[in-house]
Amino acid sequence: MYIQAVGLPALPTCWEGTVHSVFQNSCNIQAADGPLITVHRFSFGMLPRSLFVPELDTWGLTPGDPVQADGETVRLGRLRLSWAGRVETVSTAVPRLEERPEHWPRAWQMLTQRQRQMEDTAVTRLLYRRLREALTNLWTALKQNEMEWIQSACGSCVGLGQGLTPSGDDMLLGTMATLHMYAPELVPRLAQGIRPFLGRTNDISRSYLELVLDGYAATPVIRAAGSLVGGGTGAVELLLNVGHSSGCDILEGILTAVRQIGMREKGWN
Template identity: 25%
Template sequence: MPPIATPIAVRAITWDPSLEETLAHAADAQPSSVLARTRPGVTPSMPVDAGVRVHSVHRRAVNLRVGDELVALVSAALDDAPATVRVPVEDWTALQVRQGDPASIGPDGFRIETVQGPIAVLTSSATAWAPAEICLCALSDGQLLRAEATIAATPAPVQQSAFGSAAAALLTERVAALEEALRRRDPSAITAAAAGLLGLGEGLTPSGDDVLTGLAFVSAQRGTRLHGALASLAAALDDEEERTTLLSVATVRHALKARAQHGLHELIQAVRDGDDERIRDAALHVAGIGHTSGTDILSGVRLALRTEAALRSASAPVPATSSSGIIPKEQA
């Protein structure tokens, strides 16, 4: 009789409650617990969710591909984030999780089939991560520029790789083109310039994508003139998503809905409150994301803040409509 694999079970600490829909759909097709699929005397069956696989493995994170989406199972040392579950696992590679491993979803969590046996991540007792809604409607152009200058003083990471350095000049040129298009409020030019940034640079989330993440996240906050550019930014992603990685596509799409890693929410809350010390602390935290991703995201945040300031100082006001994201005074 072949040996029966005993599942390793870990209980999630926090999670994005938007994943409840993912688990609810799974409950119809896979009603059993992710712990209850190994029966005595039989070899563990393969998951019913044949489309769910391990997309990528890192020491502190495992990304599961669920259809066209990604779900991240990350170490407790990392931030809460969209489509993310934080678990008490310090090193996923030590558990022999590999890219391509089959996985499944149940009403109580996720399960990965590894060479050493199944790993179950239980979500039922996890605390929901729910970042506060942010409205930037009360800020003046001067306050926005002051926040941008404070973030600009954040120390840069270690020196870029040769490839990253080679792409830096092109990145600067294309960011400048996007800024000009945003200031002119030219939808087609915004889409073209944003598309030029997709996939530019190295890594699972290239530098150009990280800049777009920071820009999209700020633009999507309530009360911004840049809210009107969201459709054009989304069009670039829809038209050219094959230029970049699935992780980047997922990250930018979340940012377009004002959702990002928790550190970014804290940064924009500090900007809203005009708290320079909190801005510095939050910016330093964001800068620590990845190798250069955090610094590139901050570049996108700075782009958004100075462009928003320019739009607010323009003579023609933006109407307070649902599409613009501006909140009428009586609702502010």
């Protein structure tokens, strides 16, 4: 099986680790120096710090299997992954855009429509009510640069929700990616609010949050946030289809942020 693409930030030439978690279309590696590395066959895009292997078969892999990379191959338990003749390097750094994201209302309609199709229970209604209240409080605190309030709002989001990446984490990820893109001066405020709570969530979600704090996100997230400048809906539709609810939650974080950024430009500091 061949590695055909690498998602930045780049990996060292030689490294080792162990299999952290295994799924049908991907697995995560716990590198010896700390970070998680994803090996996947996702067709929708690239993740930060990942390897794309279109023919990946994770059957038989188990957490704890040894992993070694020597610059020519990656030995992943029973698997031997070789570098293809041409390996694409995909940037997952969130770009800074000068244009304004004015085309968010249509994306919000698409998000609302998709959310209506999702499972609706008393528990999920309570969950999202709490998260939306926390986002509202977060933006009030960001506007006033009240760090204690910012941290309180972030603490109400991190780790809240079920699944591989809890909904609260996904909303914060979408918010942070949007700030990197359209309002980078606010990034330090939100980063300072999130960092104390990273230990509350699981390893995989924490890894994604750490990456977005450093300015990296999956390509579907970057494309959806960037598409709000031009008004196309294809990238938004793609993000909505990522995961069971993760794409929707990330998009809600993105759209809440761009709406608040627009309000900021009309008067708040």
